[in-house]
Amino acid sequence: EVLCEEALRTTIGDNLLWSASSDTQEGILASRSLRTRAYPCFSIVAHRGSQQIVRLKLEQYPGADQFLAEIINGAQLAYEALQYNRDLRNSRSSRDLLLEEQNAAYLASIQADKEKAEQREREENERHKLEEEQHRLVEEKKRKLQKFTEFRNRIRKEFPGEPSPSETDIIQVSIRLPANEPIRRRFRRTDSAKLLFEFAWTNPNVPDQFELLWGYPRR
Structure with missing residues (x-):
């Protein structure tokens, strides 16, 4: 009821x-x-x-x-x-939001660390490439120097003998080195300029790279 x-x-x-x-x-x-x-x-x-x-x-x-x-x-x-x-x-909800913010900050820090690591790796790779290139250039220079040294040694062994003073149609060539000590040799007028350079290279005081200049007039 x-x-x-x-x-x-x-x-x-x-x-x-x-x-x-x-x-x-x-x-x-x-x-x-x-x-x-x-x-x-x-x-x-x-x-x-x-x-x-x-x-x-x-x-x-x-x-x-x-x-x-x-x-x-x-x-x-x-x-x-x-x-x-x-x-x-x-x-x-507040706790979940805080956890989300913490997770976001954590992921952001991981991403930042990853980017820093990638940047360090790129810089390290660039440094290795630069070192390898420098090493290659040094080795290339050594190889060329060794090859040219062998070339000069071969010239010293194979360079033809000096013409006799009694021969006709010869000239006397004098090359003054940077230290002012001259080197002299007789050449036939038919000899090439290449032979003149090779003669200079037979002297150990002559550098690997040089120029030959006429004294009067200089050319």
Whole structure:
């Protein structure tokens, strides 16, 4: 009779979320969960975190006014549980946001370290390339010098003998070195300029690279 009063029907009629008969499978399971001993049973169940908590369970109904007061009190308790869940969710959201920011900062630091490592690797590769190029140039210079040294040694061994002073159509050539000591030799007028350079290279005091200039007029 109490549950059928107009005041209760007006207050909770549109807010009833779920109901079941005690002779149905769902009703039996709900009765066991709520440990119901009398029917009808009116309950308000709220979630607090991961748990379900019974905030109101009525099995006796002395009057509509007291029943409404119990419902209001149970709803307030359920609201507190709801607010707890909201605060917990907000706390988790803040924690998740902080974790996201920390992860973003961590990933940014990893990316920065990666870019620095790649830059160091590029610089190291450039340094190696430069060292290899310098080494190649040094070795190339040594190889050319060795080859030219062998060339000069071969010239000293194979250079033809000096023409006799009694021969006709010969000229006397004098080459003054940077240290002013002259080297002299007779040449046939038919000898090539190449032979003149080779003669200069037979002297150990002549550098590998030089120019021959006529004295008067200089050319």
